[in-house]
Amino acid sequence: MLNARAETGDRDRIAAKSFRDVVRERYSARTYLPEPAPEAVIRSVLEDAQRAPSNANIQPWQVHIVSGEARDRVSRALLAAEAAGRMTPDYPFGYDELYGAYSERQVQQAEEYYRSIGVAREAKDDRRLALLRNLEFFGAPHACFLFMPSFYDGVRIAGDVGMYAQTFLLSLTAHGLQGCPQTLLGFFAGTIREELGIDPKLKMLFGISFGYPDTDSVGGRYRIGRAPIEENVVLHR
């Protein structure tokens, strides 16, 4: 259980960063230092994330965070499930329907990431090992799993959970931490539910590994850009 005490000074440190800095410093970290974040810091992040907006303020996010032995146990279960080919996603997560710029960006992201960690396009085994790092939470000392109740097709609730996740991620950055959202963890929703005793009625959208980033190790400086806003936005007058 997380400790309710707030660490003095945290709030001052956060206030020193501008919104612009926080948004631009956030990235999906895939290399971490082993040191866990203090419980008070995690609790402060959770207090921020809890401020996320949601449809009719229903606040549908059901959040499970693993650290220490629980983290190691879940990671072992995920690797075992993967080795046994036991995928139990709650939603279809394929990329088959991507087209045009969406597909191009997805391919570009994969290529840039693998290049940053020195894995060649044709090195299938190395790519697989890199993919498995998802299930080791990229070495992060904490992982968060985002579950939600299931209403209709889930779209409305998924939007709310996305709001929660981004607030959580930005707060991590504001606290000097980073996280990596991971749909790959959602492929093992059933395993995670089983390990943590979660109600089968709750569905998992994705997970977030988090901790203090290790920017000095291989791939630690990998960052990806964005399309110009004209590709996504139309300003009507």
Ligand SMILES: Cc1cc2nc3c(=O)[nH]c(=O)nc-3n(C[C@H](O)[C@H](O)[C@H](O)COP(=O)(O)O)c2cc1C
């Ligand atoms: C909902 C969601 C799921 C993601 N799933 C994964 C994942 O399974 N594995 C991974 O390495 N990165 C994953 N990412 C990270 C994206 O690749 C990353 O956000 C994108 O490339 C932009 O990079 P940035 O977050 O560093 O700015 C995910 C991101 C989001 C928002």
